[in-house]
Amino acid sequence: MTDIEVRTASADDFEAMRDLFAAAMMFDASPDELSRQIFEPERALVAVDGDQIVGTTKALTRDLSLPGAVVPAAHVTGVGVRATHRRRGILSQLMTRQLREVPEPIAVLWASEPGIYGRFGYGAAAWAVNFEADLHRVGPPAVRTRPGELGEISVDDALMTLPALLRAVQDQRAGVSGRSELRWQQHLQDKPDDRNGRTARHILVHRDETGTVDGYALWRGKMNWGPAGPVNEVLVEELVAPEFSAYKVLWQHLLTMDLSAKLGYGYGAVDEPIMQLVTTPTALDRRVSESLWLRVTDVPGALRQRRYAVPIDLVLEVTDDLIESNNGRFQLTGDDALVSCERTDSPADLSLSVGELGAAYLGGRKLAEFATTGRVTEHTPGAINRATAAFTWPLAPVSLEVF
Numbered sequence: 573m574t575d576i577e578v579r580t581a582s583a584d585d586f587e588a589m590r591d592l593f594a595a596a597m598m599f600d601a602s603p604d605e606l607s608r609q610i611f612e613p614e615r616a617l618v619a620v621d622g623d624q625i626v627g628t629t630k631a632l633t634r635d636l637s638l639p640g641a642v643v644p645a646a647h648v649t650g651v652g653v654r655a656t657h658r659r660r661g662i663l664s665q666l667m668t669r670q671l672r673e674v675p676e677p678i679a680v681l682w683a684s685e686p687g688i689y690g691r692f693g694y695g696a697a698a699w700a701v702n703f704e705a706d707l708h709r710v711g712p713p714a715v716r717t718r719p720g721e722l723g724e725i726s727v728d729d730a731l732m733t734l735p736a737l738l739r740a741v742q743d744q745r746a747g748v749s750g751r752s753e754l755r756w757q758q759h760l761q762d763k764p765d766d767r768n769g770r771t772a773r774h775i776l777v778h779r780d781e782t783g784t785v786d787g788y789a790l791w792r793g794k795m796n797w798g799p800a801g802p803v804n805e806v807l808v809e810e811l812v813a814p815e816f817s818a819y820k821v822l823w824q825h826l827l828t829m830d831l832s833a834k835l836g837y838g839y840g841a842v843d844e845p846i847m848q849l850v851t852t853p854t855a856l857d858r859r860v861s862e863s864l865w866l867r868v869t870d871v872p873g874a875l876r877q878r879r880y881a882v883p884i885d886l887v888l889e890v891t892d893d894l895i896e897s898n899n900g901r902f903q904l905t906g907d908d909a910l911v912s913c914e915r916t917d918s919p920a921d922l923s924l925s926v927g928e929l930g931a932a933y934l935g936g937r938k939l940a941e942f943a944t945t946g947r948v949t950e951h952t953p954g955a956i957n958r959a960t961a962a963f964t965w966p967l968a969p970v971s972l973e974v975f
């Protein structure tokens with residue numbers, strides 16, 4: 573490792589970093605001016621071997637919804653190591669430095685492989701439910717819509733209308749990442765080269781009685797003909813509707829698309845209300861996988877910035893192999909409105925590592941789940957039950973996009 577140096581990136585590294593990451597993930601990078609504008613070199617690290625970049629990682633400045641709050645969280649992405657330089661500890665060097673340097677108390681990422689990030693103290697904090705719905709069997713109940721209730725809008729109109737709805741959903745569920753104006757522009761780009769045989773993107777909106785847009789879906793179609801006729805596919809990229817009335821109409825519309833046999837959606841929550849909307853939930857054909865991985869980089873800072881479902885007053889003993897200042901005992905006192913978290917010498921009620929803390933942090937996984945395997949240890953009887961009740965949040969977290 574003596575020949576490998578890790579340094580902060582500069583604006584000039586943009587192309588080399590983009591090409592390295594694309595090669596690592598096995599796709600061809602295409603020029604994209606918005607990506608360049610969004611690039612934050614001061615928050616990116618590169619590993620260099622001589623004058624060649626051989627490893628990259630980036631931390632994006634974005635906010636994230638938590639139980640009871642929306643806060644800045646380092647969104648880690650662009651992690652790649654040149655194939656010729658794998659398994660020499662470059663990723664470990666990049667991750668360690670990045671986690672020690674990010675100013676936010678938490679970092680989040682989507683992992684290409686679940687085996688990679690646990691060793692760096694990340695915990696899988698949210699699940700993504702992938703639906704492959706059989707539209708001939710699923711049976712959404714009929715919904716009568718009013719004229720003008722559903723429509724399609726342009727990208728320009730979407731840029732004005734949709735951000736407020738995403739922000740409203742952040743107040744309902746943890747795990748939802750915010751988007752700046754530039755990021756919205758990038759999200760709504762629709763380059764023909766990226767469509768892979770699917771149609772252009774439809775921006776479907778629902779309007780309430782006053783004509784105000786209160787929900788939207790981004791979707792594409794794909795034409796398919798089977799031996800017995802049309803078996804088109806409906807591919808839903810995003811559906812955001814803080815009002816249930818809008819949510820119901822949008823899903824009903826998509827689940828009953830003519831000529832279609834299948835609907836795919838990859839960003840469902842484990843308690844996604846769509847399961848209550850259909851007569852045959854098994855025909856939604858659900859597959860669950862890890863979505864957002866979360867790393868606590870500052871234990872008291874992180875514990876202070878979320879809220880707790882029921883009052884909690886416990887001492888947590890935390891261990892962290894990478895960030896020394898996270899080790900120790902912390903008195904956590906709080907509820908759904910006020911929180912304090914301070915270092916203490918008092919004896920611990922329960923002990924755990926930052927990995928379990930990260931997994932439970934968004935309220936979707938239970939500390940009790942980790943107690944069954946000895947990863948959380950109870951020292952005071954009842955502490956696990958009380959901590960589990962306080963950390964868990966009523967609705968499951970969900971991450972609505974791979975970043």
Ligand SMILES: CC(C)(COP(=O)(O)OP(=O)(O)OC[C@H]1O[C@@H](n2cnc3c(N)ncnc32)[C@H](O)[C@@H]1OP(=O)(O)O)[C@@H](O)C(=O)NCCC(=O)NCCS
Pocket residue numbers: 596597651652653654657658659660661662663664665682683684685687688691
């Ligand atoms: C995954 C990748 C970043 C690993 O980089 P690397 O420099 O080879 O990793 P390191 O040498 O620092 O390995 C650190 C540890 O992680 C393990 N590891 C590395 N890649 C892994 C993988 N894909 N799955 C599981 N474990 C992995 C190593 O075995 C090593 O374990 P050890 O410490 O017990 O020996 C690199 O192989 C790569 O770029 N792959 C393709 C792109 C990709 O998957 N990027 C991640 C996007 S989320």
